[in-house]
Amino acid sequence: MQIQALLRKRLADALETFSAEAAEFASMVRPTQDPKFGDFQANCAMPLGKQLGKPPREVAAEIVAKLDVEDLCEPPSIAGPGFINLRLREDWIAAIASQTLSDDRCGVQPTADRKRFLLDYSSPNVAKPMHVGHIRSTVIGDSLTRILRFLGHETITDNHLGDWGTQFGMVIYGYRNFLNADAFQREPVPELLRIYQIVNALIDYRKALGSVGEAKRRAEAMEADIKEARAAAEAAAPAEAKKAHKAVAALERRSRAAAEEVEALQTKIRAVEDDPELRTLAEQHPQIAVAVLEETAKLHAGDEENLRLWKQLLPYCMDEINRVYERLDIRFDHTLGESFYHAMLPGVVEQLRARGLAAESEGAVCVFLEGFDAPMIVQKQDGAYLYATTDLATLEYRRETFRPDEILYVVDFRQGDHFKKLFAAAAQLGIADAKLVHVSFGTVLDQAGRPLKTRSGTLAGLVGLLDDAVARAYEVVCSSEQAERLNPPLSEQEKREIADCVGIGAIKYADLAHHRTSDYKFSLEKMVSLDGNTAAYVQYAYARVQGILRGAETSEAEICARAEKKKDRVMVAGQPAERSLLLSLLQFEEVLQQVREEYAPNLLVDFLYDIAKKLAVMYEQCPVLKAEDAETRASRLAIVTLAARILRQGLQLLGIGVVPRM
RNA sequence: GCGCCCAUAGCUCAGCUGGAUAGAGCAACGGACUUCUAAUCCGUAGGUCGAAGGUUCGAAUCCUUCUGGGCGUGCCA
Numbered sequence: 001m002q003i004q005a006l007l008r009k010r011l012a013d014a015l016e017t018f019s020a021e022a023a024e025f026a027s028m029v030r031p032t033q034d035p036k037f038g039d040f041q042a043n044c045a046m047p048l049g050k051q052l053g054k055p056p057r058e059v060a061a062e063i064v065a066k067l068d069v070e071d072l073c074e075p076p077s078i079a080g081p082g083f084i085n086l087r088l089r090e091d092w093i094a095a096i097a098s099q100t101l102s103d104d105r106c107g108v109q110p111t112a113d114r115k116r117f118l119l120d121y122s123s124p125n126v127a128k129p130m131h132v133g134h135i136r137s138t139v140i141g142d143s144l145t146r147i148l149r150f151l152g153h154e155t156i157t158d159n160h161l162g163d164w165g166t167q168f169g170m171v172i173y174g175y176r177n178f179l180n181a182d183a184f185q186r187e188p189v190p191e192l193l194r195i196y197q198i199v200n201a202l203i204d205y206r207k208a209l210g211s212v213g214e215a216k217r218r219a220e221a222m223e224a225d226i227k228e229a230r231a232a233a234e235a236a237a238p239a240e241a242k243k244a245h246k247a248v249a250a251l252e253r254r255s256r257a258a259a260e261e262v263e264a265l266q267t268k269i270r271a272v273e274d275d276p277e278l279r280t281l282a283e284q285h286p287q288i289a290v291a292v293l294e295e296t297a298k299l300h301a302g303d304e305e306n307l308r309l310w311k312q313l314l315p316y317c318m319d320e321i322n323r324v325y326e327r328l329d330i331r332f333d334h335t336l337g338e339s340f341y342h343a344m345l346p347g348v349v350e351q352l353r354a355r356g357l358a359a360e361s362e363g364a365v366c367v368f369l370e371g372f373d374a375p376m377i378v379q380k381q382d383g384a385y386l387y388a389t390t391d392l393a394t395l396e397y398r399r400e401t402f403r404p405d406e407i408l409y410v411v412d413f414r415q416g417d418h419f420k421k422l423f424a425a426a427a428q429l430g431i432a433d434a435k436l437v438h439v440s441f442g443t444v445l446d447q448a449g450r451p452l453k454t455r456s457g458t459l460a461g462l463v464g465l466l467d468d469a470v471a472r473a474y475e476v477v478c479s480s481e482q483a484e485r486l487n488p489p490l491s492e493q494e495k496r497e498i499a500d501c502v503g504i505g506a507i508k509y510a511d512l513a514h515h516r517t518s519d520y521k522f523s524l525e526k527m528v529s530l531d532g533n534t535a536a537y538v539q540y541a542y543a544r545v546q547g548i549l550r551g552a553e554t555s556e557a558e559i560c561a562r563a564e565k566k567k568d569r570v571m572v573a574g575q576p577a578e579r580s581l582l583l584s585l586l587q588f589e590e591v592l593q594q595v596r597e598e599y600a601p602n603l604l605v606d607f608l609y610d611i612a613k614k615l616a617v618m619y620e621q622c623p624v625l626k627a628e629d630a631e632t633r634a635s636r637l638a639i640v641t642l643a644a645r646i647l648r649q650g651l652q653l654l655g656i657g658v659v660p661r662m
Numbered sequence: 663g664c665g666c667c668c669a670u671a672g673c674u675c676a677g678c679u680g681g682a683u684a685g686a687g688c689a690a691c692g693g694a695c696u697u698c699u700a701a702u703c704c705g706u707a708g709g710u711c712g713a714a715g716g717u718u719c720g721a722a723u724c725c726u727u728c729u730g731g732g733c734g735u736g737c738c739a
Contacts, residue, residue: 027679034682043681046719056719080682081719125739162739246729253731338739364737373664373735380737387739414733416666442667443732477701485699514675517667519732521674530701532687533675540701547699594678606676609686616702625698636698662701 001096001107001586002593004029004040006072007086011042014066018048018059029086035576037079038087039583045082056082090579095568097582101642102564106649108589110152118156118402118434119145121410122330125162126317126337127171127196130324130462132452132522133412136441139511139655141410142330143601144439146653147592156402160394161321161337163314169296170199171317172309177285188316202282203289205272208265215265219258226251300342300384310339327466327504329655336394344393345385349378352392357428369424376421391422396431406435408599413440413517439599442519444511452522465524470503472528477502477536477662486661498662502536503528505656509535512654513605533609535656538647541612543662544619545644551625552637559641562634571635571642577618578639584611585646592653601654608650615643 012026019025025044032041045063049056060082067076067084074087100107121141124130141157149155174195184191229251233244272278285291299306318335325331349365352358358367358378366375367388378389398404409419419438426432446452478495490498510527514520530536549555563570573579584607591607594600624640627633648658 028681030678030681032682033685037682041681046681050719083682123739165739249730362736366736375736377737382737384737386737390739412739413667415739417734418739420666440667449732482701485697485701518675519668523674526674526688529688534687536701540699544699544701551698598678600678602676603678606686613686617704619698620694620700620703623698627698661699 001100001588002109002590003088003586004031004590007040007042007069010067010069010072011044011063014063014068015044015048017066018063019051032085035580037083038077038085040086040088042084042086045078045084049082060084088583090573093579093582093586094571094573096586097573097642098563098566098568098570098638100586101570101638101645102560102567105150106588106646107586108150108592114152114154115405116154116156116403117145117148118158118398118404118407119148119410120158120160120408121145122325122332123160123162123411124321125165125167126314126321127167127192129193130321132444132462132465134462135465135507135511136444136516137410137412138328138330139508140439140441140516140601141408142328142655143508143512143604143653144408144410144595144599146655147595147601147604150649150653151592151596153596156334156404157332158334158336158398159332161335163317163337164300164339164342166292166296167196168299168310168313169292169294170203171196171313172295172299172306173288173292174199175309175313178281189320192313192316193320198278198281199288199292201268201271201278202285203292204268205278205282206286206289208268212262212265212269215258215262219255219262222251222255222258226255297384324462324466328508329504329657336397338387338390341390341393341397344397345389348389348393348396349385351429352378352425355429357425367421367425367428369421369428372417372421372424376425388418388422388425391418392425392429392431395422395426395436396429399431399434404434406437408437408439410439410441413442416440437599439516441516442514445519445521447521447523449521465507466504468524469507469528470499472524473503473506473536474499476528476530490661494659494661498659501657501659502539502662505535505539505651508654508656509538509605512601513609515602516600533605535651536662538608538612538651539656539658540662541615542644542647542651542658543660545615545640545647546660548624548640549637549644552633554637556641556645559638560645563638571638572632573639575618575622577614577621578636581611581614581618581643582639584614585642588646588650604650604653608647608654611643611647611650615640615647 007029008023008026011029012022015022015025025048026042028043028047029040030043032038042063045056045060048063049059052059057078060078064076064078064084069076069086072088072092074089077085079085096107119141121144122134122138124134145155145157171192175192178195178198180191180194183194226248229244229248233248236244272282295306299310349358352367353365358365360366361368361375363381364377365379366377368375376388377386378392379385395407398407411419416438419436419440423432423436423438426436444452474495478490478499483490483495506527510520510522513533526532527534528536530540549559559570571578571582573582588607591603595603618636618639622636624633624636627636651658
């Protein structure tokens with residue numbers, strides 16, 4: 001059901017005689033902000049009055065006279081400068097809601113304009129542990145996929161793994177030098193992680209040793225500059241003072257950043273030097289960074305031994321990643337990593353050159369694009385290829401193999417320039433016939449507003465965050481006090497299932513609740529809370545309905561079956577709380593359409609939170625089991641059942657589960 | 663230097679293609695429990711929508727300038 005679209009259609013019919021752009025004026029129908037103005041308002045009389053040179057209220061009256069909405073709305077009213085206020089009829093709302101209850105798609109029509117989407121998201125690097133930065137791409141991409149699919153579109157998901165980069169050279173080097181064969185035999189995945197971390201620590205150590213001196217000098221020099229600038233600011237004439245103080249502030253910021261960098265480098269140095277084992281290894285492998293690059297280069301050059309190791313070790317890395325996806329309940333249709341395109345890269349460069357699109361510059365092969373200062377480099381001086389090259393090859397492959405109508409790249413906003421260039425280059429190559437979209441997103445920040453990191457300075461690990469969220473959810477939702485509230489009390493098994501559902505849901509929900517393009521502050525405390533806009537609150541609203549259904553000794557299936565039989569007569573919307581809830585529920589399809597248009601799942605989150613709140617209000621004002629008569633009781637059971645179905649479906653589209661009790 | 667993004671209540675964030683008095687949550691304060699799950703609900707307080715211009719019947723929203731911040735900016739991804 002698309003109420004707004006229906007009203008627009010009716011309005012467009014009425015407007016035909018007024019304007020050639022009837023549809024455009026008709027699109028000015030929107031929900032009202034205040035219920036006293038009805039449910040929807042048409043704002044077209046003001047601009048139309050302007051155009052026709054008539055008073056808007058007069059125009060509005062003429063429109064209303066022609067508007068045929070009797071079956072849907074109560075008589076329209078005109079307010080203010082010429083707003084046309086529409087209030088839907090209660091019997092109409094109740095009838096449509098009743099029909100929706102017996103529809104297993106919750107009233108959402110499969111799209112008539114079916115498109116094939118290819119979604120590129122998650123894309124972690126193998127061998128490296130996934131970190132907090134992967135949450136957004138993974139969760140947003142997965143949710144968009146679910147929503148597009150539910151709307152009736154075809155979706156193809158492809159996890160573009162980083163499985164061919166330096167990090168694999170690190171694993172190979174570590175395997176050769178640091179492997180504990182017994183441990184590897186017993187549990188290969190943690191052992192590989194361990195050796196990766198050793199190599200990583202040693203490389204960081206060497207790099208830090210090399211740069212910490214310079215960083216310190218820079219930081220100290222900046223201190224001196226600040227003193228100087230401060231003195232200058234003191235002495236400056238009033239006219240110059242503002243500028244001088246600004247310069248001081250800028251220097252102070254840079255100074256803080258420099259000090260933090262020194263601190264970070266020292267942390268990396270200490271990490272090795274305070275650990276006798278690592279310290280010894282560091283002494284034994286002074287050239288580790290170069291050696292790792294050599295291993296990587298050998299792999300790329302087709303070295304037999306390294307390729308064998310790559311093939312042998314990759315599955316273990318995949319196990320690690322897949323374990324995370326399993327916890328998150330996320331699957332991909334394809335996992336075609338960078339390695340898959342390796343053989344196609346020379347062809348891409350060749351093609352660009354042959355078409356005169358790429359040229360050599362400063363030893364690298366570059367594509368110069370109009371409107372960009374820097375070129376897109378597709379081959380380095382040393383002959384190696386870059387991610388721009390891989391992305392072009394990937395695009396070409398996807399185009400030929402999947403023939404998508406639209407490709408969504410769910411990737412960090414910082415890669416905006418890269419995608420602009422990529423899309424421009426693709427257009428020149430003639431391979432941009434699909435709609436190419438960079439679905440960008442902001443950064444996950446800590447409480448201080450800096451990118452979320454662990455104490456040791458690396459980005460917070462994803463597995464750890466999931467564990468923390470589940471543990472916290474257990475404390476909040478499954479404390480013995482809470483468990484005792486239910487009859488029968490929650491079993492240990494049930495508690496664990498709930499904690500898992502709520503904890504994982506909390507992380508996803510918090511991420512999806514924010515607009516994709518804005519940064520957000522990560523707060524475990526808040527996201528697992530039962531109060532406010534959280535997964536737990538919405539999940540709880542769902543569980544409450546289930547509790548009521550149990551109390552009524554009926555089931556969703558039974559109520560839906562009854563709705564099917566009685567068609568449009570299973571509920572009434574007499575009370576404001578009931579009416580308001582039902583009206584919201586009927587806007588499910590339109591919300592999903594909007595999510596699709598803007599690639600913005602936060603709209604669905606807002607919608608579900610609104611439903612959950614309205615459900616709570618309805619409980620207060622309209623008792624279900626204690627309703628005054630059997631008919632009202634049946635109607636209310638039907639209403640809350642519809643709400644529960646839409647909550648469950650909506651959460652499912654966010655990749656979040658529900659539990660029958662909590 | 664150039665480019666992209668951001669600035670809304672004490673805090674965290676919404677605000678759709680311009681629409682009526684700018685919303686929600688948290689925190690604060692005041693109410694409502696012999697519970698259909700009070701894990702809730704109701705109410706109060708809190709805003710020059712960074713600043714200044716402009717377009718418009720009408721601007722948080724569009725345009726310009728300024729201020730403050732984030733990010734990117736030729737061989738990482």
